[in-house]
Amino acid sequence: MDCTLVEWTKDRIWYCDMPYLLAGAPIGHRMTVIRLNNNKIFIHSPIEITPTLRQQISQLGDIAYVVTPNKSHNIYLSDWWLAYPQAYFYAPPGLIHKRSDLTFDDALGNKTSLHWQGQLLQTVIRGSDTMEEIAFCDPQSKTLILGDALAWMVESTHPLTFAIAVLNSCYFKPAMPLYWRVTFRNHTQLRQSIQEILTWPFERIILSHGKVINSDAKAHFSTAFSWLMPHKLKMTTTK
Numbered sequence: 001m002d003c004t005l006v007e008w009t010k011d012r013i014w015y016c017d018m019p020y021l022l023a024g025a026p027i028g029h030r031m032t033v034i035r036l037n038n039n040k041i042f043i044h045s046p047i048e049i050t051p052t053l054r055q056q057i058s059q060l061g062d063i064a065y066v067v068t069p070n071k072s073h074n075i076y077l078s079d080w081w082l083a084y085p086q087a088y089f090y091a092p093p094g095l096i097h098k099r100s101d102l103t104f105d106d107a108l109g110n111k112t113s114l115h116w117q118g119q120l121l122q123t124v125i126r127g128s129d130t131m132e133e134i135a136f137c138d139p140q141s142k143t144l145i146l147g148d149a150l151a152w153m154v155e156s157t158h159p160l161t162f163a164i165a166v167l168n169s170c171y172f173k174p175a176m177p178l179y180w181r182v183t184f185r186n187h188t189q190l191r192q193s194i195q196e197i198l199t200w201p202f203e204r205i206i207l208s209h210g211k212v213i214n215s216d217a218k219a220h221f222s223t224a225f226s227w228l229m230p231h232k233l234k235m236t237t238t239k
Contacts, residue, residue, distance in 0.1 A: 003016040003017055003018045003047070003050075003052075003053060004016065004056070005033065005053075005056045005057070005060075008032075008141070008143065008204075008206065008212075009138075009140075009141035009143065011035065012034065012035055012138070012140060012141050013032065013033065013034050013035075013138060013141050013143060013206075014032075014033040014060070015030050015031060015032045015033065015206055015212070016030065016031050016033070016047060016053065016056075017029070017030050018030075018031070018047045018048055024160060028209060028210070029045070029047050029073075029208060029209065030045065030047075030206065030207065030208050030209065030212075031043065031044065031045050031046055031047040032044040032045060032145050032206050033057060033060065034120070034138060035060055035061055036064075036116060036119055036120075037119060039061045039062070040061060040062060040064035040065065040115075041057060041060055041061045041062060041063045041064055041065070042064070042065045042067065042116060042120070043057075043063060043065065043066045043067060043080070043087075044067050044069065044136065044145055045067075045068065045069055045073045045147055045208050046066055046068065046073070046076050046077060046080045047076060048076050048079070049076065049079045049080060049083055054083070062086075063084050063087050064086075064087055064088060064115070065087060065088050065089075065090065065113075065115055065116070066080050066081075066084065066087050066088070066089050066090070067089075067090045067091075067108070067134075067136075068089075068090070068091040068092075068095055069092070069108075069133050069134045069135075069136070069146070069147035069208075070092060070095070070131070070132060070133040070134070070147045070148055071092065071094045071095045071098055071131075071132065072147070072148055073147055073148075073208065074091070074095055074098070074099055077089075077099065077102060078101070078102065081102050081103075088105040088106070088115060089102070089103070089104045089105050090104065090105060090106055090107070090108050090113065091104050091107065091108060092107065092108050092124075092132045092133070092134060093107045093108075093109075093132070094132050108122070108124075108134040109124055109134075110122070110123050110124050119138070119139075119140070120136050120137065120138055120139075121136065121137040121138075121139065121200055122134055122135065122136050122137075123135055123193060123196055123197065124193065125149050125190070125193045125194075125197075126186070126189040126190060126192070126193050127184040127185070127186040127187065127188075127189040127190030127191075127193065128180075128183040128184040128185070128186075128190075129183065129185070130183045131148075131180050131183045131184070133146070133147050133148060133149045134147075135149065135193075135197055137197070137200040137201070137202050139200070139201045139202075141204075142201055142202050142203040142204060143202055143203075143204050143205070143206060144197065144200065144202040144204070144205045144206070144217060144221070145205075145206050146205065146206070146207055146208065147208045148177065148180060148208060148209065149176055149180065150170075150174050150175065150176060150205065150207055150221070150224055151165070151168075151170040151174070151175065151176075151177050151207060151208075151209045151210045152170060152171075152173065152174040152175075152207060152210040152211045152213070153165035153170055153171050153209070153210045153211075154171055154172065154173075154210070154211055155210070155211050156171075156210075165210075169181075170210070173220070173223070173224070174205075174207070174210075174211075174213060174220050174221070174223075174224050175224045176224060176225070181227075187228055190225075190228060191225075191228045194221075194225045194228065197221070198218060198221065198222060202217055202218065203215070203217050203218070204217050205217045205220070205221065
């Protein structure tokens with residue numbers, strides 16, 4: 001099924017939604033596209049490639065970087081790897097180990113890649129032995145970009161999706177899904193990661209699953225992680 005790129009920030013960020021099933025429940029999958037200052041295209045969380053999608057992206061610029069933020073978002077990675085051999089591919093260490101059939105150019109970590117240094121911020125959301133995710137922020141558009149660390153399934157009408165979202169505490173408000181949350185046993189490391197992200201200049205959030213957050217993003221993000229000891233999670237106001 002084809003999807004249409006939605007312009008999030010004029011000439012800077014687009015996203016595209018595509019159907020995706022988890023345990024038979026439609027949860028959707030969202031890819032984010034960023035046009036960097038040199039007109040190179042940064043792909044976050046690649047979805048299924050279709051001729052229509054390829055044509056839409058080609059009108060924006062040359063795909064230079066394909067970034068997979070966690071171990072889960074890799075089912076279409078082979079198609080991207082074959083379609084864009086000239087692009088640089090980045091992934092967390094766990095995914096690089098998992099997908100040994102592919103060649104990655106580098107592992108994602110706390111250190112920002114030289115390719116987008118000075119434009120995007122990034123950090124590892126730490127604290128779990130099994131889940132790993134790299135969060136990104138585009139200060140120019142004041143956008144935080146996440147994979148599975150936060151979800152908000154409030155717009156879903158499918159009963160199975162509703163049940164899974166309620167059980168994982170991410171239906172009525174944005175939250176880290178419970179099946180992710182229980183793996184983050186080192187609350188100190190997670191709290192440090194969340195506190196770092198709260199210092200970033202963002203006002204909106206693009207999530208890979210569920211409703212995007214168009215306003216009050218820092219308040220939503222802080223509330224989503226209030227279980228970490230709320231008195232230690234302080235928001236930094238963007239000026």
